[in-house]
Structures are given as C-alpha cells and as structure tokens.
Amino acid sequence: MVETSQNVVIRALSKSYLEGDHNHVVLNDVNAEFDAGLMHAVTGRSGSGKSTLLNLIAGIDLPDSGTVSIAGHDVSGLNERQRTLLRRQKIGIVFQFFNLIESLTVAENVMLPLELNGEPDRSQRTNEALDRVGLGNLSQRFPAGLSGGEQQRVAIARAIVHKPSLILADEPTGNLDDDSAKQVISTLDESRGESTVIVVTHSMELAERCDQQCVLRSGQIEMR
Numbered sequence: 001m002v003e004t005s006q007n008v009v010i011r012a013l014s015k016s017y018l019e020g021d022h023n024h025v026v027l028n029d030v031n032a033e034f035d036a037g038l039m040h041a042v043t044g045r046s047g048s049g050k051s052t053l054l055n056l057i058a059g060i061d062l063p064d065s066g067t068v069s070i071a072g073h074d075v076s077g078l079n080e081r082q083r084t085l086l087r088r089q090k091i092g093i094v095f096q097f098f099n100l101i102e103s104l105t106v107a108e109n110v111m112l113p114l115e116l117n118g119e120p121d122r123s124q125r126t127n128e129a130l131d132r133v134g135l136g137n138l139s140q141r142f143p144a145g146l147s148g149g150e151q152q153r154v155a156i157a158r159a160i161v162h163k164p165s166l167i168l169a170d171e172p173t174g175n176l177d178d179d180s181a182k183q184v185i186s187t188l189d190e191s192r193g194e195s196t197v198i199v200v201t202h203s204m205e206l207a208e209r210c211d212q213q214c215v216l217r218s219g220q221i222e223m224r
C-alpha cells in the first residue's frame with residue numbers, strides 16, 4: 001500500500017488570466033487526486049489548461065485560490081525560494097521541447113540537478129540515469145548532435161537522476177516521430193512506482209499506458 005501523504009492533492013483550484021478587460025477562467029474550482037506511484041495521463045484540447053495545471057503543481061505559477069499539496073506539503077503556502085527547493089529536490093520536469101542546455105554535454109546536463117542539490121556520487125548516478133534511458137554511450141556528446149528522441153531521453157534522465165517523488169511531463173512526445181515517442185513512453189513507464197508520474201499528452205498510446213486518465217474540459221477535470 002502506498003502512503004497517501006505522497007499523493008498530489010488538488011483542492012478548489014482556480015486560475016484565470018486577464019485578457020484585455022476580460023477575465024479568462026482556465027481552471028474553475030478544480031479538485032483532483034493523483035495517487036502515489038501511478039502514471040496519470042492528463043488530456044484535453046489545446047488551450048484547455050493542461051500546462052497551467054502542471055505549472056501550478058510544480059509551483060512555477062501560483063493559483064488565484066485553492067491548494068496543491070505534494071507529499072503532504074502545501075505548495076501554494078510556500079514562498080518562492082521554498083518552491084524552488086521543493087522543485088529541485090522532489091520534482092522532475094520534462095518539457096515538449098526538451099530544454100537541454102546546449103553548451104553542456106549530455107552527462108553535464110543530466111548531472112545538473114545533483115549539483116544544484118549538492119548531492120554525492122554525482123558521476124555514478126549520472127551514468128546510472130543515462131543507462132536507464134539507454135544512452136550511456138552518448139554521455140560526452142552535446143545536445144545538438146542528438147536526434148529529438150535522444151534529446152528527450154536525456155531530458156528524462158535529468159528528470160529522474162535525483163529520484164524525485166514526482167515527475168511532471170508536458171507533451172513529452174509531442175515533437176517526436178513514432179519510434180522515438182515509443183522509447184520515451186517506455187522510459188517514463190519504467191519510472192512509475194518509484195515516482196508518481198503525471199503526463200500531459202495527446203498520444204492515445206501514452207494515455208492508454210497510464211493507470212489513470214483525466215480530461216480537462218471547460219475549466220474542470222473529469223476522471224475517466
């Protein structure tokens with residue numbers, strides 16, 4: 001039985017953006033729970049608020065009202081520095097466009113979270129993370145010398161290297177061909193259990209591999 005305090009719990013979460021003199025409601029009093037150790041798919045049309053939701057969970061953005069708690073910590077109750085630390089230590093984030101640092105090698109990119117956290121055994125753990133995504137042989141390359149699928153697997157290695165309790169992935173296969181997407185899906189899949197995985201996706205294949213699926217529609221989350 002997984003500990004419930006490890007879950008991501010969202011209560012009465014609302015977020016609007018001002019567009020001119022109009023208030024655009026993106027999330028309207030949303031409640032949801034993402035059980036620990038499972039892989040969750042979040043789907044929904046473009047503009048439905050999927051990235052907004054992930055940014056609120058990660059504490060990159062703040063809600064107008066409501067709460068997000070991760071492993072029992074109320075993210076919205078933390079100040080900016082505390083949110084940065086929580087993200088660094090407990091969360092791994094994967095973006096659609098990889099967001100690797102071009103001037104660093106593959107190994108240096110993956111090692112970054114360990115350096116920021118001042119963790120020990122950095123080289124060994126970097127190699128382990130790269131082996132897990134099947135890229136142990138490319139550690140000295142630069143991102144520009146890799147395919148899109150390889151870059152995204154480096155991004156996943158960087159997201160898992162510090163063994164976060166939560167992995168957030170925003171359309172991680174949105175920019176990849178089918179074969180690369182399959183490899184990325186497998187590497188995310190292998191992280192479930194050790195981490196809770198929340199993945200925003202348009203890929204039915206990825207959504208169907210998840211333990212739970214929900215859809216964002218008209219500012220609400222519907223469980224499937």
Ligand SMILES: Nc1ncnc2c1ncn2[C@@H]1O[C@H](COP(=O)(O)OP(=O)(O)O)[C@@H](O)[C@H]1O
Nearest residue numbers: 017018026044045046047048049050051052053
């Ligand atoms: N920083 C922002 N300022 C103003 N509007 C925003 C901002 N971020 C997102 N939005 C608006 O919120 C809505 C949801 O955006 P987003 O969460 O990116 O949707 P999705 O990821 O589902 O495509 C869109 O209408 C978008 O234009």
Ligand SMILES: [Mg+2]
Nearest residue numbers: 050051052170
């Ligand atoms: Mg988005």
